[in-house]
Amino acid sequence: MTPSPRRSSFAWLLWLVGGFIGAHRFYLGSYLGGAAQLGLLLYGLAGLPGSRFCLMVLLPWLLFDLWWVHRRLKQLKEGGTGAMDGDGDGDDAPAARQATRRPAPRDAAKDFDLAALAEANKLQERFVAAAEAGDWGQAVAIGEQIVAAMRRVFRGPHQNLAMTLCMLGQACYRVDAFDKARASLEESLSIGRKIGMPAEDMDVARKALDLTLVGIEQRKARGATSDEQGALLNLLDDREARYRDALAQGDLQSAEKLCAEAVAASRRLHGGPDKTVVLHLSSHAELCRRLRWNEKAQASADEAIAMIGQLGLDDSWRRGPTNTLALLHAAAGRADEAEALYKKTIAMAVSEAGGGSSDGVVRAFNNLAFLYAESGQDVKAELCYARALVHLDKLPPGEGDTELHSDMLNNFASLHMSRRDFVRARELFERSLDIQQRSCRGISATAANAHNDLGLIAQEEGDLRQALLHFKRTLLLNQICTPDHFRNIDNAQRNIESVSIALAAVARAARMEPST
Structure with a gap:
């Protein structure tokens, strides 16, 4: 069939x-x-x-x-x-x-x-x-x-x-896999030329290849020569952005974890000592110090300083980890070691600023002054605060680290307040509040501290109504900015109650006083 x-x-x-x-x-x-x-x-x-x-x-x-x-x-x-x-x-x-x-x-x-x-x-x-x-x-x-x-x-x-x-x-x-994209697109075009692929399809492949070549050039400009290095760069950028956001939100533990990942990514990217590794090690040391993980903080700071020496970097790179080490010594009660390191940071900051003024100089003097104030050396503390204030006055108004400026003014005001120089203390507190008002509309923990101390000054001077206004403002700002700091909130509440009772007593006394 x-x-x-x-x-x-x-x-x-x-x-x-x-x-x-x-x-x-x-x-x-x-x-x-x-x-x-x-x-x-x-x-x-x-x-x-x-x-x-x-x-x-x-x-x-x-x-x-x-x-x-x-x-x-x-x-x-x-x-x-x-x-x-x-x-x-x-x-x-x-x-x-x-x-x-x-x-x-x-x-x-x-x-x-x-x-x-x-x-x-x-x-x-x-x-x-x-x-x-x-x-x-x-x-x-x-x-x-x-x-x-x-x-x-x-x-x-x-x-x-x-x-x-x-x-x-x-x-x-x-996905920024530019080398793989380039190989695929070049093979696509090669096949297209052999078989006479339609012009519109060839144009699609050519445009995609052009974009890929631009991406390769941009990657080279960032210092990456392969897809693997490009992926590490992207990972590093992501971790940097995320730990800075976490730090801005006050989530120190998340910031420390992300910063440690950034350190690891930068090590893998560069395969050894590099400026990027130093930068993230310094940040990690400071985050660990703020979390009171002192051993980890010291290890990161020491490694950063050692790597700075290997790379032959200038003192501007040493200032951050050196300041962290000074703060660690101060917290541990090693005042002499801390003082020596603080003086080094002052010299580094002044040198970095070219003999002029900068936030680094203000911070260095403020830290040394705070160390002196804590150890009872008020004269030295006042001298350092005064020099920090001189450098602050030279900075452009409204620019720089406003939190640093306000903290320094509050610290200096507290020193005058301890001496009962209320006039000078009030001037400094009000200047601190003015800075906070311009930067964040006065809604911050720093502003809360200033209002609290102004309330205490007003209470000492007998202006109970003004004291009550400052204490109420302190309570409100603490509830907004630091709701988990129950001690500060309780103190503010007690101050309000104390002043309110005093005002009520004054009012009763005024009503009972016979008229003449």
């Missing part, structure tokens, strides 16, 4: 009018290929994720079938399946029967791994979903699988492979 004849003219007509539904393949016996083409068409028209890619796969497949139909008809004719145009006679039957006993020629459609093609179609849906969700890392992983599947399907240059490589290159660009 011989297969039914196939008419070449009818096969070409089916390709022309029914190719999108695989009619010509069904007619020529390639039922799996016909079913695949019909499935691609139905999915492409359904408007589901990846439908556009299905139509992109179907169109070049139909163009490929121009060659496939010709070859298939030739194979069937050589196999003696009957007169292709219906004009043969029975004399050909013996030859046909003889041909059927020979091994059948291989189906050209089996040159393609249709299972791999079906896998690529499924992966395409996942790729589109990941891209629409903005999960470009997942999209890159899926894109690599699609390219591998396409290489199994098309074992050589092909438009579908070129477009898949272009798609992968664009996904790699999104």
Whole structure:
């Protein structure tokens, strides 16, 4: 029994009018290929994720079938399946029967791994979903699988492979994997030139490659020469931004953890001593000190100073970790060691400012003055505070570290207050409040401290109404800025109650006093 004849003219007509539904393949016996083409068409028209890619796969497949139909008809004719145009006679039957006993020629459609093609179609849906969700890392992983599947399907240059490589290159660009993106896009263009890919598809790949080359240049400008270094740079930038945000919000523990990750990322990036490592070690030391993790703070500060020596950096780099070490010695009661280090920081800050004034100079004098005040050396403390105030006056108004300026003024005012020089203390507290008003509308813990001390001064001077106003302001600011500092809130509440009782007593006394 011989297969039914196939008419070449009818096969070409089916390709022309029914190719999108695989009619010509069904007619020529390639039922799996016909079913695949019909499935691609139905999915492409359904408007589901990846439908556009299905139509992109179907169109070049139909163009490929121009060659496939010709070859298939030739194979069937050589196999003696009957007169292709219906004009043969029975004399050909013996030859046909003889041909059927020979091994059948291989189906050209089996040159393609249709299972791999079906896998690529499924992966395409996942790729589109990941891209629409903005999960470009997942999209890159899926894109690599699609390219591998396409290489199994098309074992050589092909438009579908070129477009898949272009798609992968664009996904790699999104995750800053510029080297991988460049390789994929260059291969896509190379295949496109070989097969004569449409101009609009070539333009897409060229534009993506241009963007990738710009990204590579920008990465080089930042000091990274590979995708791995670029990824580390991005990680480092992320950790820097996040630990600064955590610090601004007062979350010291989160800030310390993120800063430690920044230290680790900078070590991996540079593979040894570097300015970036020094910078983050200094920040980590200060964060640990503020958390009272003194051993960790000292270890980070010591390592930062040692690395500064290895790199041959100037004293501007030493000032931060040296100041942290001085604060650690002061907290541990080692006043002599702290004083020596504070004096070093003053010399470094003055040298860094070129003999002029800066926040660094103000901070250095303020720290040494606070050390003297805590150890009972009020004369030395006043001298250092006065020098800090001189440098503060030289700074442009409204600029610099306003918290530092207010803290220094509050400290100096407290020294005058302890000497009962209320006039000078009030001037300094009011100046501190003025700075806070300009910087944060007076809503800060520093402003709360100033109002509290002004209330105490007013109470000492007998101005109970003014004292009550300051204490109420202190309570409000503590509730807003430091709600977990219950001791400060309780103190403010007690001060309010004490002054209120005193005012009530004065009022009762005034009512009982006989009129004259």
